[in-house]
């Protein structure tokens with residue numbers, strides 16, 4: 001099968017696409033792939049590491065307010081459609097799949113207009129603008145939350161889950177933590193603010209760094225690439241406790257996740273798919289800056305089942321974060337219950353489900 005994939009901007013849209021490609025490679029050795037992204041999204045850094053052919057188009061997202069920028073965006077969209085058509089005609093895919101981010105708009109729209117079978121993958125409980133727009137033109141819409149279904153035409157929509165769930169369950173043990181110099185015999189908390197990091201989470205963590213030194217657990221704290229240098233400068237004064245390892249970004253997240261006991265994070269949908277597939281309890285601090293507040297809805301879909309605790313950003317302090325981490329890690333019964341509840345929400349066979357949808361589309 002020849003498959004063109006498009007998804008970008010942030011990790012939450014890129015990693016599901018890569019996980020799907022990885023799954024298909026295992027099952028169809030002859031499959032070939034083309035990834036279409038932008039030069040300024042995280043995809044231009046992440047995808048080439050995976051040895052997948054990468055082409056870029058130039059496109060920007062719509063501003064929600066009326067502005068002249070939007071006129072330029074429409075022009076760029078039309079140019080993006082033209083460029084996508086040229087790339088697609090050359091590659092001749094059997095199926096085109098979009099995994100979110102505004103780059104998918106022109107690519108998947110162009111594919112639909114060329115009569116190529118198309119799918120969009122919506123990771124969130126509330127769809128973004130691009131997927132709402134594309135849902136009219138595509139053949140299938142794959143979703144990860146029951147809550148997302150009502151936003152799309154029923155006949156086209158299918159529940160697959162997020163392929164990243166299938167990728168992370170292939171990793172076992174604490175090799176990833178040990179490679180960072182961490183102790184495999186200690187309980188571990190992973191703190192990160194999604195794929196780009198989150199300043200409010202960083203602010204809260206920095207304030208309690210010294211206090212964390214006394215804890216019987218260790219912490220892997222990922223700041224996000226753009227915040228890293230500033231954070232290091234800020235904590236020079238406090239000195240970094242030995243049980244806290246600080247990184248800007250890790251490229252081997254599945255290897256890390258298999259070894260952790262608790263995650264403190266934003267409520268990005270791909271992160272949640274990973275945590276639930278592995279049955280990892282979490283403290284979620286949803287970003288309030290996303291479309292339709294979808295992260296809080298993602299988070300509630302877990303917390304309502306006991307799989308996660310939520311701290312809203314407006315209530316976040318270093319103090320209540322540490323208190324909540326302690327209350328989960330120091331209470332084995334609560335920890336076990338949350339693990340089980342998280343696992344119950346996981347969809348570990350997502351990649352296979354999505355691949356089936358693609359195969360059926362190709363047959364038609």
Ligand SMILES: CC(=O)N[C@H]1[C@@H](OP(=O)(O)OP(=O)(O)OC[C@H]2O[C@@H](n3ccc(=O)[nH]c3=O)[C@H](O)[C@@H]2O)O[C@H](CO)[C@@H](O)[C@@H]1O
Nearest residue numbers: 010011012015123194195222249250253268269270271290
């Ligand atoms: C601000 C914004 O618009 N965020 C959206 C974006 O989030 P974002 O890109 O942060 O997405 P997620 O939290 O869903 O996924 C982050 C991904 O990056 C990986 N990772 C993270 C840190 C690191 O050091 N290494 C690493 O590999 C995680 O394991 C995960 O696979 O896409 C998500 C999925 O559509 C949405 O739910 C989020 O609302």
